[in-house]
Amino acid sequence: MQATVLIADDSIQNLEILQKYLDNAVFEYEIFEANNGEEACEIAENEVVDLILLDWEMPVMKGIDALRRLKAQEKTKTIPIIMVTGRAESEDLKEAFDAGATDYVEKPVREKELQARVESAIKLYKAMSLIKEQNIEIEKQKEMIESQANRELSVKAMESYQKNQMLETIYAELGKVSKMTEGEANKKLQKVLRLIKESLAFEDEWKNFVTHFEKVHPSFFRTLKSQCPQLTTEDLKHCAYIRIYLSNKEIAQLLNITPKSVITHHHRIKKKMALSDELKFADYIRSLGE
Known part of the structure; x- marks a missing residue:
């Protein structure tokens, strides 16, 4: 698995440790680094990032404030964010999770724990992204199918219209002929006229249309x-x-x-x-x- 991880920490030593731990992981990670929350936000907003490791206490912009900003942006709101913090109080953790944090890692960071949490968060993120893409594709297919079905229904409706237009024309023409005939021929023509007029009723055509319409x-x-x-x-x-x-x-x-x-x-x-x-x-x- 290949993924891009953004590490935000104002301590050079902490950045080096976190990068080392990720370099030692089974999976291959491309690393971006930031020294404060604002810089982390700018990188996340301009690069493709699969996960962010965010230190809580940083200058310029704290990690918790950066978290809120990232979760408020359309482009970055779904990126999993793991808070890296020495704060273990339940109130602090609740604040982080309420702001949208995916997970947290307590300082001092343990290598195997970091690797496991990063791997788990990225796998879940990629799986959810795939599901989202598949759902979008399914919706597109549904729209295409419905559009095609609507076109077919339109054709059936127009065919019905054309058929009745044709029958109206025939009826009108036969009406003229009937005035020029006599006797038995005239009776037969009158019968034909009645049959054609009856066929002009829309009810059967409408029922046929409804049958096809309700399938769509x-x-x-x-x-x-x-x-x-x-x-x-x-x-x-x-x-x-x-x-x-x-x-x-x-x-x-x-x-x-x-x-x-x-x-x-x-x-x-x-x-x-x-x-x-x-x-x-x-x-x-x-x-x-x-």
């Missing part, structure tokens, strides 16, 4: 209905289309209304759900069921 966002409708049971099917359609990032224009096309009507409907849903005016409706809807 299984708790969305349940959460929405639990918060506002009075939402209608039309309201749920609007919310679902918002959840998959369709624009107002795209929603208008799907529901055969104007974009202005979409905005008006969203205001009505927001009022029905008793949401505050400051809350962005689309952002809120997209946060549900995550």
Whole structure:
């Protein structure tokens, strides 16, 4: 295991002893040195450091003050810090741990104890860092999968819209033909017209969409209905289309209304759900069921 250790102590002798002990360890450590807390903070903020050995009593800035500063900085707050101190009182140790210390080593420092505590702290730090990286990667993968699924849902919704647009056109054209026919032919055309008109109903298409939607966002409708049971099917359609990032224009096309009507409907849903005016409706809807 290779790691970088920052040692902060105002005593040259103590620095030499601590470095010697780490040089004798099984693992290989790259060492940075600082003579006070402020210098230690500057090094930690500008270098990659895996662990800090921090003396309590130092000039310019005490170790305990440096500890608080390091734990307050985004870049350094997760670095494990071992306090090296002659203070063994429980109040002092509590103060150090409350400030964010990982561990402490009592002076005079024992070589094997130092090596064991440093090794343990670094292993834990690296393991936690790896888990954090893996979690970030998992979240990225989840976002990619959800984004792809939302795109597929959008395609299905648009396909439904195009299908119904086509049927509307056929219906209109057959309507013209029916006016020019007589007798049995006209009856057959009327039957075809009825069948096509019935197929224009959105209910089956909506049910099909919901089936696919709930595979991607299984708790969305349940959460929405639990918060506002009075939402209608039309309201749920609007919310679902918002959840998959369709624009107002795209929603208008799907529901055969104007974009202005979409905005008006969203205001009505927001009022029905008793949401505050400051809350962005689309952002809120997209946060549900995550």
